[in-house]
Structures are given as structure tokens and as C-alpha cells.
Amino acid sequence: MKIKKIVPFILIISVLLISMTLSAQTKKSVLKLCEKAVVEIENRNFDKAIVLLQKALKKDSLYPEIYIRLGDAYNFTLQSENAAACYNRAIQLFEDPNPILYMFAADEELKSGKYQEALLNYQKFLQKSTKQDLILEVENNVKKCKFGIEALKNPVNMHPVNLGPSINSEWDEYLATLTADEQEMIYTVRRPRDAKTICTFCMTEEDFYASINQDSVWQLRYPLGPPVNSSYNEGAQTISPDGKYLFFTLCNAESGYGSCDLYWSKRIGGRWSRPRNFGAPVNTNNWESQPSIAPDGKTIYFNSNREGSIGKSDIWKTEMIEEGVFSVPVNLGPEINTVHEENAPFIHPDGTTLYFVSDGHIGMGGRDIFYATLLADQTWSNPINMGYPINTSADELNIFINAIGTKAYYSSDKEGGLGGMDIYYFMLDEHLRPIPVTYMKGKVKDSDTGQPLEAEIEMVDLNMNKVITSTKSDPVTGEFLACIKTGTNVLLNISHPFYLFYSDNFYLKTITSELEPIIKDILLEKPSKGKTLVMNNVFFEFNQSSLKTESFVELDLLVHFLSQNNRLKVEIGGHTDDQGAEDYNQKLSLERAESVYKYLISKGIKSERLTFKGYGEKNPIASNETEEGRASNRRTEITIIEN
Template identity: 40%
Template structure:
């Protein structure tokens, strides 16, 4: 279904009325002058002429109707209400369409009770056959009913301006924040030119913003509506009217190469089309991109779509999010939180407080979205709310507004989120990768895998410029964390977050060791049941990393080692450790690793790396490791 249009109604009100309703010559002359201005779409002069006509003849109904409708068109709703009410009085309520115009104007000024009364009058008396028009009226009725209830249960809402350190006398909007809450990128409009600015947080204070990069910002084009990946390495944004564009507005991406942003490139087909694509939102794993488009095949005028990155690095044919999210009206400004499940977006199709409201929806394990939840009053109001993002820890939201206490036409604000509007809790692992001996930064692969569903939560490379990485890990799952580089022993860690809470990050300085005889490492993601030696399924992630190490370095020989704690019989512990080491050995042979390169041995409880007086320490001693025996 295409976007609902009430164009026929607008034409009736503005051009379809009879001009022969006044005997006052001056009123008639001014009315006819107004029609000339209307034909030229000169609303300001048309309104001035119509006001003169109404002043010359206060009972000139058609001039009053046109004043009502024109003021509604230019969103002067307070004026529109006055003229609609006068038109209704002059017509004795004979034209029910006037009740529609009055109700819409009242919704847009927050007068929900009289708006509900008037929209019901329209619905009850309308006998026309314009189904889309009637559907829009019923939508306004739902808005009024929702708003009357919402006003009785307001949310706590105390927006705080980010201050003159961020905001300026210009228009500042569309904030985006990295997962560590330390980098803020936003759009600033100076004399009609939109560019990106960046600020860094130092000692809990934002630095003075500077232009992001000359590789991204341009003098001749506008850049805006951006989404930053949680690690701050990829910037997806909207570029319009560019020479390499497919449509009026396309989606572009730039990759941060070390400390510098690379040249952006157009995502191309099938993401971009000859239509309008904008407002990207990247998932925390970097594999799903949500965006807004008015392309054919949608439900409304502007819908939210998604595309997925395949193993070849190509974006799939976009899919519409469907009626779970989209409506016959407009959906805009999607923002997917770092939890990968909570989507915030704006819509004028779901029941709200008029204009666009902000909603949230959560995706479940089957891929279905929950019924959109209105953020409530006064987060939403009769004004247009759009472009909200949520901090990584889920406690605060950021948005742009022209509130009275601002520094310019549009400022960036933040506020505390109500509990029921918060996303899932997340944490992250952040650090640097270096050579253990030279201390130089390394280009290394950093991978985080959800051990429950086997999905890759993060997969990217550090650079030799700074060796930095940041990977998001939502709570509710356990994760395998691996860092590998050519010619080095890989790094292994396990994060048990299935039942954890809080959001304290894991900060690491990883020193990778070059491959040499005698170096050894603990395989943190090899799992067995208690007193058993059959490898559990989550072990496959680490085993694959070990297999890759051996295949990429065919001269390496290793000994797989099993270890236990000191609980139980010494001989039983030794036997268990031997069998567990052999289980890894057997898996590698099944993976086509030459058996002559492999040995295994169980050491029981004889080589503890921690004490055995607590369960936490005994857990460290129960481990599988390997040592390089030959190169």
C-alpha cells in the first residue's frame, strides 16, 4: 500500500470552492488575487490576500476555509484552528471535512480531547468513498486516545543540553557514539553546508569538536544521517546529489585506517537505487545494515529496510522489515543499539501523540520484532520527535531539538532513559595488540564468537598504526575471544556473561609471542563436562583457530597438554588429563593435521598455575594447553 494521500481534499478546500459567496466587491477582488498566488504556490501572499478578503467580509466562508487550510499546510496550527472553527460556525457544520481539518490542527497543538470529539464527528458523518482519507481520520482517533492516556502517566524526563563545548550557534544534530562512550560524531550545518564533527571524551568532559576528515567532509556536498560502528572504525552516512550517486541520496561508508579515515565509497546496488536511501544504522557485528528508503515494494512512503553482508563482503538484496515495524505512513531514523536487539525509530504510523513519535522494538531469537512501544510522554509530544540514539550502557538517550535553552537553531541533548525503555545490558572488550619483544603495534585479527549460537559477534583487524580494537559483548551469552597474527602464537580468552550483569568493560594489553620452540599457551575455550573427556560443542571455535595455526605454519610441531586440579585421586586425575589431551589430538588428526606433528600428554594435578584453595583457582588449574616442540 502506498503512502496515504489526501490531495483530493486539499484541492477541494483550496481550489474547488465557489467564488460567488460574497457581494462585497473588495472581498471578491482580494479573493481572486489570492487564487492567482495559489496557482504560483505563493502561500504567503495568498494568505495576506485572503485575510484582506475576510476583513472586508467577515462572513466570506470560502476565504475563511482557504485560510484554515493554508495555515494547516504551512503548519501554523494555532491560526488554522481559529479559521476552521469560524468556517464550521459559518457553515453550520454542514461540511464534515472541516471537522477533520480542525481535529488535525488540534492534534498538532496537543488539544487531544477536543480533537477526539471532532474527529469522531467526522468519522460518524463522512459519506465519501475515499478509504485512504477515512483511514487517516481513524489513525488520528487512535492518536488522540493514546495521547489522552499518556498525558495521565508521564515519564520522568529531564533533557540536559550538552553545553557550549559541543553545541554552537549553528545547527548541531544527528549524534552518534562509540561503544566505549568516548567518541561523539555529529552533523553541523554551517550556512547550508552539512559536515561531520568529532569530539573525544577526556576526564568525563567532551573536547572541543573539530571537523572529522577532509576525506569525508566536502565543500560542495552535504554529509549527514550517520551511523558509527561500535568500535569507531566504520562510518556509514548519507550523501546526496553526488556524481557517483545512483539516486538523489545514497549510503556511503568510510573505514578508519589506523588514525585516518579513508575515502568513502558508495555501497552501490542493490543497497542504493535510483530512489532515496538514507539514515543507515549498522549492527554491532557489522553484518546487518538498516536504512530508510522510498523504493518500490514498501508498505508506506518511507520504510525501514535491512541488508546483510555475506562472506564475500557483498551486501544482500534489501528486505523490508514488514508490518511488524513499517506502516502505510512513514518510518525514519532507525538506531540499533549495541545489544543488537533493540531498535529505536520514529514513525507517524503507529499510535502516538501526533506528527512523528519515537518507538522501540526488540527482535527475538526467531527474527520477529515485538510490537513497537511508544516512548511515552513527554519524551514524545505533539511536536516531531526523531533521531534518538541510546548510550552503550543503555542509561541515557541523545537527541536533537530546538528547545528554548539552546545555543543555536538545533542542539544536542541527553536524558535518562526510563527502565522499561532501556536496551539489554552490554559490555565490551577493548585493547591494543603488540609484539611482545619489540612492543610495536601489530596487524592482528580479533574475533569474538558467541559460544551459544556459534555466531561471530566481532571480526576485524587491528592496524600497525595503533593496534586498537573494541568488540561489543551483550550479556546473556558466553564468548570465545581470540587474537591472531601471522608468525605469532594466538591469544585466547573466555568471557562468561550468560548470567552476569553490570557493564564493566574488559581492558587488555595483548602481547603476542613469535612462534618458537618452548612457547606455550592455554586454550581458554576448550570445554568438557566434569570428570569427562568428550569435547563439548562450544570447543569447535578454539579448535578451528588452533587448526588454522597449524595449517598456516606447516613446520610447527606441538604437544597437547591436559591438566587437572587436585580434587580426587591422583591416578584418576592423570588419566583424565591424558584422555582430554588425546581428545584434542584426535580432533586435529580428524581435521587433516599430520599426526607426526602432534603428541599429547596428561600432567594431572602436577603443574598448577594457581593455588587449589578456592574453586576459582582450581578452575584455572583445570585447563588444556599446548607447547611448541619443534619448528
């Protein structure tokens, strides 16, 4: 749900141990006003306390204890600049001020973004104080002051644009999430309560709203409606890159395990299913919130204060083993989580760049936005602060980066908005961008009837033999969207238990945000005599018949297909381009076909179901005049000869 700044109720004046003994000149009425103010502060009536203390100042403006209590009241009402001014005035009036006053003043200056002033007060505290339990915290805040001073000198480019009245209103709008093609946005709206609002004491209710992007213009928003929206508070959502799943947070529901739980809903044919609780072991009797799903369609990052957390609130991850079944969550560890709070995880569609909010890592003073990269050994890089003015001395809420990595969406109540929190976007500085991701989008259909099919769709990084995208086409419409990470050699496999699988390869050597998405419908064929499957991800060493290791992923898919269809007999055909002598190409194609034949046998496919043949350069499927055409002609085909 919406992240709020929480001020722990510690009566600051109770730890100061500053004498209440009044000078002879101080009037009894001042003492009485101060005593009343203390009672109001204890009862959380801060506004009343402020009025009483301001009256006391009019009677005696040189009495330092009034400023301390007034600073406390301003602190609790988040008026940091006023609080800092009061603590500093108290320091001036005391001959020998308690060192902790310097820390109180510095804390409020840090919250206000007055880093130089805060640094001086922290340094005075460190010079005078012997409280070891506070020194470590102050030393950490000194680092934040120094970071803030440098960040202000070196701002990143940020020119926020309000998304306008189709998205924003006089209410609060925040936590925008988009599909990978940026055609749909779902976000949280905090609206006034209505007659159906279940929360008895809530003046507002959180619901999901959506908008469709048509010709680069966001259309008028609409409530997502039932069954996802209910009379409870729904928020802190994420939509899967392909738009098929919505994961979100629901609080204080009768079906819940704790104060807030994670739920999921699936879109089928344009309609959302009834939300289902993640259940154990993900949800506990604690607080689980703010999910974000990776492009592999399985890994879900979320926020929790569950047992085993390093700090007050940590980022965890779980895997969806099968639809609606989740693994035991794993803490992301001390590289990401601190003894303080980490919130609002967002895993980019590149699957490796994690953005999150933290007040534990060194930042601008409040909760800042950081990013870290998942390394090859599955550890995280050191988090990097996104800099000023993306981060400020205030608390940042979250950030969402589009798939190609160029545009960031966030929420702010800055002046000039339509009211409350509004959703903005800005173009992201290049050094802050994740790895760009493009996508393939289309429909899966039966090649004979044109009927939509629900097919399994996987993108596999051939260099790492790792699934980077996993999804299904819609069973009603056949629509699908699969993310493709630039800078990788990617296998695309689209499979259905009753059809020949479809194979393609995307070798996106350059890491770039300039690539156009691939729009393509896939026609799957039923296995029958004479049908041919081109194996686009079978590779050989140059001028040799030795299989490259990248080939094993697709060959194993072929093994699975033949095992599932154990009556089929197939021919393995080897083909070359026209470069080199014809006899040489004929021999090479035969040897390559034989290599595939031997691999399949080694994986348990019976030899009597297989034959192999070399066709050399005789049957091109593209022009040999271009490198692209020649690459298409160098291929391995599987042809059904008996079913």
C-alpha cells in the same frame, strides 16, 4: 540528511466542493480578496494569502469560506493550532458543514497535541462521512489520539541536558553518534554556505564535526575536515562502535547513483580514508540514507524508498561481505515497515535492539521514536513507542543510546538552547533500555618487538555460535575496541596469520550496566617450539571427558590454525584443579586431552601431528584456594613440540 516535515501540496479547498456563492450581504471586495488568496495558495505564496484572507475577515467575519482558505494557508505553513481554529470556526458558521471539515480540524489538532479535541472531531467525521478511502486513515488517527491521551497521563522520566557550547552553537547540530567507549562523538552541523559550497541554491551546507571526551568533559568541537567533509552536503552518519569506520550519506554528488547515496570511510592511524560509494546493489537511482552499523561489523541498516519498499520510506539492511563489498539489501518486513514512513534506524551495540522513527505505527501524532528487538528466529518483536515526552505531537528526528544503555542523545530546537537544533542527552528509563554492552579495549602487539599488529578480532556468543562483534586492530597503532554483550557466554579470539591466536572467555551471567570495561593489551607470539596456547573456551561436562558443544567454536579455530601451519606438531595437555583424588584427576585430564585429540582428527588433522597427555593437578597456573583460580587451572593447553 536532516529529516524535515513534508506537507504534500494538495489544495484542500479544491476537494471541499463548498459553494462560492455569496450571500447578498457579502461585499464583492471580499470575494475578490478570496480569489486572490486562492491564486497565492496555488503559487505557494502562503504568507501573502494569509494577509489577503485576514483583510477579508475584517470585512466579513461570518463568511465561513474565508476560514477554510485561511486554515489551508496555516496548514501549509505548519501553523497547526491556527489552522485548527479556522476549520473549527468554519464548522460553527455552516448550518450543515461538509464532514471532511471535521477531519481537517482533527488533523491539525492531532499535530498540536490536542488529543481530546481531535478525537471528538474524528468521531464526528466517522458519524457523518461515507468516504471509505478516508475512514481507515481516520480510524488509525483515532488510535493515535487515544494513545496520546494515555501517554500524557503516564510520562516517562526525561530530564534533558544541553551538551553546551563545546558541542552546540547558533547553528543546527543534530544526529550525534558515539563510539562504544563514549570517548568520541561525531555529529552533523548545518552551517551557512561559504564560497566553496557546490549547491547553487543552498543557503546552508552540512558538514561533520567531532569532539573528544576528556575526564567526562566534551572538548571544543572541530570540523572533521577533508577528505570526509567536502563542498557537498554530508550528514546522517554512523560511526562503528570501535571508531574504525564512518558510514554516512552524501547527496547530489557527481559520483552518486541517486539523489542521496551511502558512503564509507576507514580510519587508519588517526586519519580517515577518502570516502567511497557503497555502489550497487545498495545505492540505486532512488534515495538511500541514514546508515547504522551493527557490532558484528558487517550488518548495516539504512533507509530507502527503493523499489520493493512497503511504504514511502522503509528500513533495509545489507551485509559487508568484505571491505567495500555489500550484499543485496533485504527489507526488514512488515513488523518494522508500514505503508507510511520509517526513518533513522539505530542498531544498538547489543546487536538486537533497533530504534527507529515512524509515522505509521501508533504514536503521538507526528513521527515518533520506537524500538523493536531481534528475536532468536531472526524476526522482529512488535515495535514499542518510547512514550511521552520523548515523543510528542511534533516530528522526532532520531535517538542514539550509549553502549551500556543508560544515556540517550537526541536533538531539539526547544527553548533555552544555544540556537537552532542543539544536541541533548538524558538518562533513559530502565524499562526502555537495551541489553547493556561493555567492551574490551587495548592494543595488539608482537610479544618480542612490541610492534603494533593488525589482527582479526572476534567475539562469539558460544550459546548461539554467532559472531556478535567483528573488527580489526589498527595497522598503525594496534588499537582495538570490541563490544561484549552482558548476559552472554562470549569467546574472544584475536588472530594473525603469522602468530599463535589469543583466546579468552567472558561469561557475563548478569545483565547489568555496572560492569567496568576491560582494558588490556594483547601480546601475540610467533609459533615456535615450546610455545603454549591456553584454550580458554574448551569446556567439558562436569566430571566427564565429553566436550560441550560450546567448545566446538574454539576447537574449529584451532583446526584452521593447524591447517594454515601444516608443519607444526603439537601436544594437547589436559589439566585439572586439586579437588578430588590425585589419581582421579590424572585420569580425567588424560581423557579430556584425548577427547580434543579425537575431535581434531575428525576434522582432518593428521594423527602424526598430534600427541596428548594428562597432567592432572600438577601444574596449576593460579591458586586453588578460590573458585576463580580453580576454574583457571581446569584447562586445555596446546604446546608446539615441532615447527
